[in-house]
Amino acid sequence: MKHTLLNKRFSLLASACLLALSASAVAEKIAITGAQIHTLGSAGVIEDGTILIDNGKIQQVLDADSVPSGYREIEADGKVITPGFIGALTSLGLEEVSLSAGPVDARVEALPVSSVGAAYDVQFAINPDSTLVPVTRVEGFTHAVTGISRTGQLFNGQGAVIDLAGDFTALVKANAFMHVNVGDGGTHANGDSRAALWVALNQALDEAVFAAGTDLSPTEDWEGMITRADAKAMIPVINGELPLLITADRAADILQALALKNRYENLNLVLVNATEGWRVAEQIAKANVPVILNPENNLPGGFDQIGATLENAARLHKAGVLVAIGMDTHNIRLAPQHAGNAVANGLPHSAGLAAISLNVAKIFGLDDTLGSLESGKEASLVIWTGDPLEVTEAAEQVFIKGEPVEMTSRQIKLRDRYLNRDPAKPVAYSN
C-alpha cells in the first residue's frame, strides 16, 4: 500500500468530494482497495480485495490489495462492497407525493385506448428530477424497476427499469414487464370475483395469441375484448419477451398462475407477494418461477393471506425458488432492512444480498450487465460502512456506471439547514 496511514483515513471522503464536483467528467480509472467484496458472482466473497473500474465498467475484481499504475486509488479498508441494489418493484420516477398532490403517474384512470390496462406504458412518464431518486440512491440503490401501482383494470400496464443517476438518460429498459393482480386486490376491478377475473385474463391472453398473427391496422377489423393497443402490448408477453408479473397471495391463486404455463407455454412468469408461496414452494421451484416478496408480511391482511409467515422467504429459497425483495416507492431504501429480517428468519445472508441485487437483475433480464461484481459488468456498486443488511450501517459512497454520485439529497440538505440553523435570522436565509 502506497498511502500513509493518515492518507488512508481521509482519502475515501476526499476523493468522493472531489469527484462529486466533476460528476460529468470523463470516466476515470479507479481502483477501490481493501474492502470485503461481495461479488455475488463465482468469486463469492473476497476479503481485502480490489475492484478495478475503467470506462464505467468493472475491469477486474482482484483477490489482492494492489493497484496497477494509472488508477486513482480509493481506500476502503474495513468497508464492505456490494453491487448497487435494484429496487425490485417500485414507482420511482412516477410518484413524488402520493396523496392529494397532483397527478401521480403511477396511478392510471381508465382511458378508451385500453380496455384491460395492458397498453399503458411508464417509459414516457419517468421524471429523473424526482427528489426520491437521490433520497434512494444515497442509500445504496443504483437502479429500480418501476411501474404502475393501480389502473382499476385487469393489468397494471408495462413497467420499466431506470438507473438512479438522475440524468435524462435514466431509462435503462422500456417495456420491461407486464403486471396483473389475481388476488383479492385484483378482483375489485374485475367483477369482484376470481370467477370473472380469470375468464377475463384467459380471454386477454387468447386474444393476444390471435393478434400475433393479425394485422392490427385501423383499416382492418378487430372486435376483441382487448383494444388494439392492448394487443400490441400483450404479444411480447405471450412470446415470453416480457415477463408477466402476477400478484398472488393465496396458495390456490399461485397454482392457478403456474397453470397458465400449461396453456401459454412461452410465458415468462414472475410471482409477486406469494404470501402463501411456502405452501407450494416445490411447485414454484419446479416451474422455475421467481418470486418478488416482502418478507415482513406476516399478518392475515385478507382471506387470501391467512398463511402469512416471516419464514416465507427462507422456505421458498430452501426449495430452490429465486427470491427477490423490495416493494415500495418512497421507502424502497428499506429493502436491505427487509432482506435483513428475512435473514433473521432463516434466509442465508448471501441470498439476502442477492434478493436485492442479482436476483432482481435476473428477473428482468439485466444480469448480463447488472447485479454482480464481475469483469465486464457495469460499475454500479456501493461502498458500505459495514454489513448493508444491518439497520445501523449505511452506504458511504455509491457509484453508478463508474461515477461516484454526490452523497446528498433534499432530505440531507433539509437536515443540515436545521442542524446549522442561525437563530438570529429566518431559516429561509440558511443554506
Add this chain to the structure above:
Amino acid sequence: MRFTNNKKVGVALVFSALFLAACSDDKQEQTAPVYDKSNPFPSTYQRIESAPVVISNVTILDGVGNMIEQGAILLRDGKISAVGEDVSIPSNAIEIDGSGKWVTPGIIDNHSHLGVYPSPGTQSHSDGNEMTGPVTAEVWAEHSIWPQDPGFQRALAGGVTALQILPGSANLFGGRSVTVKNLPNRTIQDMKFPEAPYGIKMACGENPKRVYGAKGGPMTRMANVAGYRKAWIEAQEYKDKWDEYESAKEAGTAGDPPKRDLRLETLAGVLSGDILVHMHCYRADEMAVMMDVMKEFDYQIGTFHHAVEAYKISDKLAENNVCSAMWADWWGFKMEAYDGIRENIPMVHQAGACAIVHSDSDIGIQRLNQEAAKAWSDGKRAGIDIPKEDVWTWLSANPAKSLGIFEHTGSLEAGKNADVVLWSGDPFSTYSQAEKVFIDGAMVYDRTNPESWPVSDFEVGQVGQGDAK
C-alpha cells in the same frame, strides 16, 4: 454474580411452572371491580402468577440511561425486584442464563390501531375512524377493539408489552384512546392497563380537511383551528357548569345536576388534566399553532404524533414540554410528510425534548427496536452521538410518560411492573429478536418454544395455525 441456588431449569419447565402458578387460586388477587359510574368500563386485567425469574450474565439497558454489562435482574411477584451486577436469587426462582443476550424494558408503543383496524382488514373490521363528523370526542376506541386481532401476538413477538390504541385521524377530535397491556384475552376490559389515564386523539392538517372538505367542513386548515377553539369554548362552559354543581353539592345547595354530554365530558376531562392529549400533527407550523391554542385554553398537549417536522421546532417542543412520537424514516406519502428526514428523532432528543419511537402500523410495531436503531445510527453519522442506554428512553420510558404510566412501567427499576424483554443479542441489530417477553413478571412469549406461542381465536383452525409468525 452470586447464586444462592444454581439449579438449571429448562424452558418447558418454566412454562409448566407458570401454568401451575396461574391455576392456583390462593395467590390470585381478588380485584373484582366494583361498578363505578366515573369508570364505566373498568379494567378486569389480571396478571399471570409466576415463580420468581432471574436472568443473569446479561447486558442490561435499564431504560433510564444506564447500561450494565454482565448484569442480572430479578422479577418477583409481578414486579422488578432487583437490577444490578449482582442480585440475590430466591430458592424457587426460574433461572435464565443471559450470556450474549440483552435485557431491556418492554417496548411501549403509544400509537397503535391494533384491534380497531385489525387483521384481516375487512370493511366489517374497519372500526377506527368515526367519519360522521369532525368532532366525535364522545366515542371511545375501547368500544371498537377486537381482542382477537392476530396483530397483538405479532407485536408481542417484537417485545411490545403495552400499547395505546387510538381512534384514527380523520377528525379534529377522534375520540378517546385506551392503553392496554399486550396480553390479549376474551374482552378488552381484560387488557386495559388498570392505572392508565385516558387519552384523546386529535388531528391537525390534511386528514380532517380531506375527509370533511366536501361534507360541510372543515375544508381548510384555518377551519380546523376554528373547530378546536369552538369545541374548547363549549367544553369550558360545560366544565364550569359541572364545577359549580359540584361546589353547590358540597355546600348542600345543589339543584338538579346538569345534563350529561358524552362529547363535552371527554373534552372537559382534558381541561381538568385527567385526559391526556395525543395530537396527530406533521408540520412544524401547525404544531406551533396548536401550542398557542393549548395556552389559550389552558390545557397541555402531551404528545404530537408523527411530528415529521419536529426537527424544525425542537426548541419550541422542549420549551412547551410536549413529546413527539415519530417514525424513523416514513415520508412523502402526503404533502405534510414531504419534509421527513432520517435524523428527526435524534434531533428532537438533542434539543432536550421528549422523543418517542411509535409505529402506527401492525408491521412496524413488530420491530420498533430497529426503528430506534436506525434513528440512533443516522443521528450518529450526523454528529449526534447518543448512547444506546439513552436511546432506549424512546421506546419505553418516554412513551410511558406520554401515556401517564411511567410510575408503573417503562424502566427496569425496582418496584415497577416486571415488563421485560430478553433479546437474543444487541437489540440494535437487524438479526436480534425478542426471545422471551415478560408482562408483570410472567413469561408470555418464548421464541424458543413454539408450544408457548399465543394464537388468536381467528387463527384457530386456519392455515398456518401455530406457525412461526
